Amino acid sequence: MHGNWSMVERAAQLLGREERETVLGDLREAGESPWRGVLDIAGLLVRREALLWRNWQPWLAAFGLTLPASFLLMGFSVSVSYSYLHLMTAQSDVLTVVNQAVLLLAWGWTGGYVVGAISSRTLWASLLCCFAPCLFCISRFRAPHLSSPCLLLFLAPAVYGVSCGLRGSRLPTNTSLGVAFVTTLLTAVAINGGLWSMHWLLVWPSCYLAMNAEVACT
Amino acid sequence: MLGEFEYLLITAAATLGEQAYSAAIQREIAAATGTRCSIGALYTTIDRLESKGLLRTWMGEATPTRGGRAKRMVRVTPKGVQAAKDFYDAVAYISRGAVWATKEAG
Numbered sequence: 001m002h003g004n005w006s007m008v009e010r011a012a013q014l015l016g017r018e019e020r021e022t023v024l025g026d027l028r029e030a031g032e033s034p035w036r037g038v039l040d041i042a043g044l045l046v047r048r049e050a051l052l053w054r055n056w057q058p059w060l061a062a063f064g065l066t067l068p069a070s071f072l073l074m075g076f077s078v079s080v081s082y083s084y085l086h087l088m089t090a091q092s093d094v095l096t097v098v099n100q101a102v103l104l105l106a107w108g109w110t111g112g113y114v115v116g117a118i119s120s121r122t123l124w125a126s127l128l129c130c131f132a133p134c135l136f137c138i139s140r141f142r143a144p145h146l147s148s149p150c151l152l153l154f155l156a157p158a159v160y161g162v163s164c165g166l167r168g169s170r171l172p173t174n175t176s177l178g179v180a181f182v183t184t185l186l187t188a189v190a191i192n193g194g195l196w197s198m199h200w201l202l203v204w205p206s207c208y209l210a211m212n213a214e215v216a217c218t
Numbered sequence: 219m220l221g222e223f224e225y226l227l228i229t230a231a232a233t234l235g236e237q238a239y240s241a242a243i244q245r246e247i248a249a250a251t252g253t254r255c256s257i258g259a260l261y262t263t264i265d266r267l268e269s270k271g272l273l274r275t276w277m278g279e280a281t282p283t284r285g286g287r288a289k290r291m292v293r294v295t296p297k298g299v300q301a302a303k304d305f306y307d308a309v310a311y312i313s314r315g316a317v318w319a320t321k322e323a324g
Contacts, residue, residue, distance in 0.1 A: 018277055018288075023257055025280070025287025026241040043258035051262065 004034035011041040052122050061119035065205065066129040069111050072199055073104070074137050077153035079195075080104050081146050099186055106183040108157030109164075110205040116165020117212070123162070130158075176213035180206040220305045226250065227263055228272060228302045231292045239278055239289040240264065264292065272298030 008027065012020045023044065027037040052058060080100045086092035115126045134152060141148040171179065183206040191197050220228070230246035231238040240260060248254045267273040278289035294302070313319040 018290075019261070021288045022240060022277070022290040023261070025284035025289060026244065026257060028285040028287060029241045029283055030244070040257040043256050044261055045258075047258040047262045 005037075008034050008037035008041065011038045014045055015041065049122075057118040058122035058125060061115045062122070062125040062129045065111060066115055066126045067133065068198075069107070069202055070130045070133040071137075072196075072202060073107060073111075073154035073158070074134065074151045076100070076104055076107070076195075076199070077151055078143065078146065080153060081150040085145060099189065103183070103186045103190060104154055105157045106179060106186070106206060107202040108154040109161035110179065110183065110209055111202060112158035112161025112163075113165040114161075114205040114208050116162035117168065118165075120166050123166075171209065171213055173210075173213045176210040180210040219308070220301050223255070223259065223263055224267060224272075225302055225305045227260070228267065228294055228298050231273065232294045232299065232302065238292045238294075240292065241284075241289070243292060264290070267298065270297075271295060272301055 009024065012024050015023060023041060027040065032040070080097070083092045083097045083100050087094065087097050116123070119126055134155075137151055138148045141151055143150075170176075180203075184203055187195075187199060187203050191199060226247050227243060230243045230250070234242050234246060240257075244255060244257075244260055247260075264273060264275060268275055272295055274293045274295055276291050278291040280286045280288045
């Protein structure tokens with residue numbers, strides 16, 4: 001019996017400290033069986049998670065941003081890698097490589113920031129929507145002269161962006177507007193140069209950042 | 219307007235007064251309805267009512283019957299009392315002609 005109760009206590013580790021205390025106390029006082037206790041705790045966790053998904057933010061972060069952006073950014077990471085390789089053989093110019101690198105950093109960071117800021121409590125779903133496409137593409141990646149980690153160049157700025165978004169740190173209004181302007185400009189240049197117009201999808205996080213900064217100042 | 223479970227919860231808390239905490243409310247609701255409500259339903263409803271300003275909760279003392287665990291104490295706010303009264307008045311009004319609400323019923 002006591003051994004089984006440890007199962008309830010382990011399940012309760014998924015709750016917050018105060019809630020764990022009261023839920024375990026309630027189950028003890030009611031004299032519930034360990035299985036009933038585990039079911040009750042699971043039910044509470046499911047209800048809490050379901051409540052989070054009644055808002056639009058987790059849906060937007062996971063399926064409106066992370067999932068499509070992961071595919072686009074993996075493709076663009078390969079483009080940057082090729083541009084860099086061509087730079088070594090003088091088939092590409094420095095400006096193109098710098099333009100693409102800045103764009104990759106901006107898209108990755110701003111996208112990650114928005115995901116962290118609007119879906120901090122459902123981040124697991126956004127992470128799943130990023131890592132599933134990554135694993136899928138890595139397993140099928142065949143490109144001459146490039147190794148599969150080239151697909152993941154966007155991850156470093158994206159992860160940093162997520163950590164900034166989770167902290168809720170805000171950029172000053174001028175900086176945010178600057179980031180949005182530069183990102184939009186470089187995107188326009190890249191799309192004019194033959195990049196798929198679907199990449200406009202990656203611009204809105206920088207606009208969100210600018211709007212968010214403005215709200216913070218008013 | 220409150221939901222029926224919200225009304226039951228507020229009424230149980232108001233009836234228990236100073237002794238209102240999650241497990242006691244759960245017992246009151248079970249005694250009234252004949253059905254045990256789950257911890258998940260109870261806690262998420264308490265959270266919702268608290269966010270609406272209808273309840274106030276805080277951590278109470280620990281007791282040996284609870285394995286030394288603290289209680290989540292509950293108190294109904296004046297706004298909660300008004301919401302429960304509105305719900306009760308609406309139910310009483312709408313039920314005035316129903317057979318189960320008249321003396322002849324049963």
